[in-house]
Amino acid sequence: MAREYKIEDYRNFGIMAHIDAGKTTTTERILFYTGISHKLGETHDGASTMDFMDQEAERGITIQSAATTCFWPGRDGKKRRLNIIDTPGHVDFTIEVERSLRVLDGAVCVLDSNQGVEPQTETVWRQGDKYNVPRIIFANKMDKTGADFYMCVEDIKAKLGARPVPIQIPIGAESDFRGEVDLIKMKGYVWGGDDKGATVTEIEIPSELLERAQEFRASMIEAAVEMDDAAMEAYLEGSEPDEDTLRKLLRKGTISGAFYPMVCGSAFKNKGVQPLLDAVVDYLPSPLDVPAIKGINPKDETVMERKSSDDEPLAMLAFKIANFEHVGSITFCRIYSGKVEQGVSLLNSTRDKKERVGRMYMMHAEDRKAIENAYAGDIIALQGLKDTRTGETLCDPTKPIILEKMEFPDPVIEMKIEPKTKADQEKMALALNEMALEDPSFRVSVDQESGETILKGMGELHLDIKVDILRRTHHVDANTGAPQVAYRESLARASEIDYTHKKQTGGTGQFARVKMRLEPNEIGGGNVFASEIVGGSVPKEYIPGVEKGVKSVWETGMLIGFPMVDMKVTLFDGAFHEVDSSAIAFEIAARAAMREGCEKGGIKLLEPVMDVEIVSPQEFVGGIIGDVNSRRGQIRSQEMRGNATVIKAFVPLANMFGYINTLRSMSTGRAQYSMQFAHYAEVPRNVADEVKAKYA
Numbered sequence: 028m029a030r031e032y033k034i035e036d037y038r039n040f041g042i043m044a045h046i047d048a049g050k051t052t053t054t055e056r057i058l059f060y061t062g063i064s065h066k067l068g069e070t071h072d073g074a075s076t077m078d079f080m081d082q083e084a085e086r087g088i089t090i091q092s093a094a095t096t097c098f099w100p101g102r103d104g105k106k107r108r109l110n111i112i113d114t115p116g117h118v119d120f121t122i123e124v125e126r127s128l129r130v131l132d133g134a135v136c137v138l139d140s141n142q143g144v145e146p147q148t149e150t151v152w153r154q155g156d157k158y159n160v161p162r163i164i165f166a167n168k169m170d171k172t173g174a175d176f177y178m179c180v181e182d183i184k185a186k187l188g189a190r191p192v193p194i195q196i197p198i199g200a201e202s203d204f205r206g207e208v209d210l211i212k213m214k215g216y217v218w219g220g221d222d223k224g225a226t227v228t229e230i231e232i233p234s235e236l237l238e239r240a241q242e243f244r245a246s247m248i249e250a251a252v253e254m255d256d257a258a259m260e261a262y263l264e265g266s267e268p269d270e271d272t273l274r275k276l277l278r279k280g281t282i283s284g285a286f287y288p289m290v291c292g293s294a295f296k297n298k299g300v301q302p303l304l305d306a307v308v309d310y311l312p313s314p315l316d317v318p319a320i321k322g323i324n325p326k327d328e329t330v331m332e333r334k335s336s337d338d339e340p341l342a343m344l345a346f347k348i349a350n351f352e353h354v355g356s357i358t359f360c361r362i363y364s365g366k367v368e369q370g371v372s373l374l375n376s377t378r379d380k381k382e383r384v385g386r387m388y389m390m391h392a393e394d395r396k397a398i399e400n401a402y403a404g405d406i407i408a409l410q411g412l413k414d415t416r417t418g419e420t421l422c423d424p425t426k427p428i429i430l431e432k433m434e435f436p437d438p439v440i441e442m443k444i445e446p447k448t449k450a451d452q453e454k455m456a457l458a459l460n461e462m463a464l465e466d467p468s469f470r471v472s473v474d475q476e477s478g479e480t481i482l483k484g485m486g487e488l489h490l491d492i493k494v495d496i497l498r499r500t501h502h503v504d505a506n507t508g509a510p511q512v513a514y515r516e517s518l519a520r521a522s523e524i525d526y527t528h529k530k531q532t533g534g535t536g537q538f539a540r541v542k543m544r545l546e547p548n549e550i551g552g553g554n555v556f557a558s559e560i561v562g563g564s565v566p567k568e569y570i571p572g573v574e575k576g577v578k579s580v581w582e583t584g585m586l587i588g589f590p591m592v593d594m595k596v597t598l599f600d601g602a603f604h605e606v607d608s609s610a611i612a613f614e615i616a617a618r619a620a621m622r623e624g625c626e627k628g629g630i631k632l633l634e635p636v637m638d639v640e641i642v643s644p645q646e647f648v649g650g651i652i653g654d655v656n657s658r659r660g661q662i663r664s665q666e667m668r669g670n671a672t673v674i675k676a677f678v679p680l681a682n683m684f685g686y687i688n689t690l691r692s693m694s695t696g697r698a699q700y701s702m703q704f705a706h707y708a709e710v711p712r713n714v715a716d717e718v719k720a721k722y723a
């Protein structure tokens with residue numbers, strides 16, 4: 028079957044925002060207006076189409092990004108194919124945001140018009156910057172008390188350093204929000220009150236808004252004509268671009284990242300969603316508008332490029348693995364180039380393993396439609412892949428390519444878990460393994476000595492939800508320990524060690540001598556092993572043994588057993604014996620040298636520190652600051668946002684457990700907070716002693 032929609036008519040985009048800004052509601056409305064969903068579900072009553080996992084519906088948050096396909100006509104009446112990914116807003120799950128941004132060409136950034144740019148908006152915005160994702164801004168919740176479109180415009184400039192270009196301004200605000208002025212057409216549009224926003228009436232711009240509309244239109248045109256010399260010249264001579272040209276120039280500026288078109292509305296009140304869809308079609312890129320994807324030829328490591336075209340060899344990226352009851356494991360893939368057909372063999376080039384395409388689906392939230400063919404630009408779901416994990420490449424076996432890898436942060440929190448009944452031990456292990464495959468920021472390990480299972484993740488809520496999934500989806504009830512901070516160990520001062528490992532036991536002996544330099548690396552610099560051996564004092568074949576010994580100490584740590592980070596180890600001399608030396612002997616020598624060197628240089632304990640933002644009414648600020656200080660927090664700033672105070676602080680994660688309860692009781696539930704990982708920092712001596720005593 029030939030492709031139905033041209034690749035230039037695709038819009039692969041994500042919806043990103045701070046928690047509760049209204050991503051899910053906006054996506055729901057989009058599905059409604061595009062005819063995919065027939066009900067208008069309220070996200071928090073469990074009737075929502077996008078939040079289909081029980082956990083999501085109950086907690087009212089989106090934890091699993093779901094891909095969904097829908098269709099919307101452009102101005103020429105021809106339908107465009109929209110592939111949407113709903114991304115989560117909670118800080119524990121930024122990984123989901125990151126991997127969505129990796130496979131999408133554009134994004135809609137949803138703001139709560141009453142809040143402006145919130146901490147997580149800033150985080151996802153910076154992630155968007157990292158991947159050069161063109162964006163449209165949707166100022167949602169215009170109906171809410173305190174909603175202020177113009178505050179949002181200023182906030183974007185101040186906090187994100189970005190250039191918003193409103194292409195609409197609101198008519199009314201808060202409970203009086205009625206519609207918007209389209210600055211391109213210079214007309215007003217108001218929505219019908221009780222028929223789900225389906226009727227839109229065109230009106231003249233209300234006189235009290237005319238001056239403001241003219242002013243914003245002028246800045247919009249100025250931004251647009253900067254994209255084209257001829258248009259700029261004409262504009263300077265007094266002639267404005269026509270509607271079509273204006274949209275083309277705005278599209279160019281959006282795709283190049285010069286600015287961000289901004290619209291407004293209220294998803295909840297069904298206002299402004301259709302114009303948002305028009306803006307997606309008008310301004311967000313098609314797969315042809317973004318640079319061709321790069322990858323590496325696994326045969327010779329050369330860099331290759333694949334254009335967004337069906338005629339190129341197949342290359343797709345698995346960006347999400349999810350489990351569905353009755354269906355099993357589903358792998359979400361973005362096809363960058365080429366075509367794929369049901370039943371064909373593929374190569375997982377990352378692992379050099381064969382895969383076979385079983386069933387293939389186009390997804391509509393939890394509904395799926397079986398398809399037989401898929402093309403460049405498509406986002407599809409594959410059933411029955413065996414060995415493919417998130418971030419891996421699937422491609423034409425005769426034209427292998429490995430697409431750019433995704434980066435995943437290391438977990439900062441861990442927790443012991445054991446099944447309530449011994450019989451469930453194996454079932455739990457299988458389930459946890461499967462869950463770790465789905466989510467690369469979630470890890471599972473078994474403590475060698477105690478045999479205990481340990482879960483590692485990005486935050487309390489992250490692990491909480493995993494335990495919930497274990498119970499509901501995999502029917503394993505488990506007891507969990509208190510969440511613990513994932514500490515790190517690092518070298519305090521440089522040291523040099525000369526160590527000889529010698530053993531004579533009857534037959535062949537063991538001999539290895541290593542001279543190593545241990546140095547602290549800069550924070551975030553990672554672990555580095557290097558060899559400066561030139562004259563063969565340690566033969567080449569034994570150097571991997573030395574490296575192995577060094578790495579094993581990095582993994583197991585020296586002080587309490589947490590991994591060591593940011594350390595440089597250099598092997599600069601040594602000696603060997605013709606008969607008695609071996610890679611094993613050098614591994615043992617290196618391990619012992621590391622231990623001695625670490626003792627000599629001293630070990631410091633590092634802890635994750637969080638970037639915390641608390642928003643509170645003024646009356647509670649004194650108490651909140653006092654409490655933050657008592658948590659070893661460091662207040663960084665305090666400023667007003669609207670009538671609330673925003674407190675920013677660095678606080679060790681170890682002191683943030685259960686913080687939400689304290690904050691609620693301190694502020695009669697009125698203050699809110701959010702946090703994200705900032706950096707690792709040295710633990711003060713007295714606290715380090717406590718931690719050591721606890722783990723001893």
Ligand SMILES: Nc1nc2c(ncn2[C@@H]2O[C@H](COP(=O)(O)OP(=O)(O)OP(=O)(O)O)[C@@H](O)[C@H]2O)c(=O)[nH]1
Pocket residue numbers: 044045046047048049050051052053069070071087088089090115116117167168169170171292293294295296
């Ligand atoms: N007043 C008002 N409330 C809205 C609007 N859009 C969403 N809400 C409400 O805001 C809350 C959060 O909306 P969601 O759509 O779940 O937000 P989200 O960004 O998907 O949230 P997470 O998935 O948890 O990050 C819900 O109670 C919505 O009903 C709006 O336009 N106006």
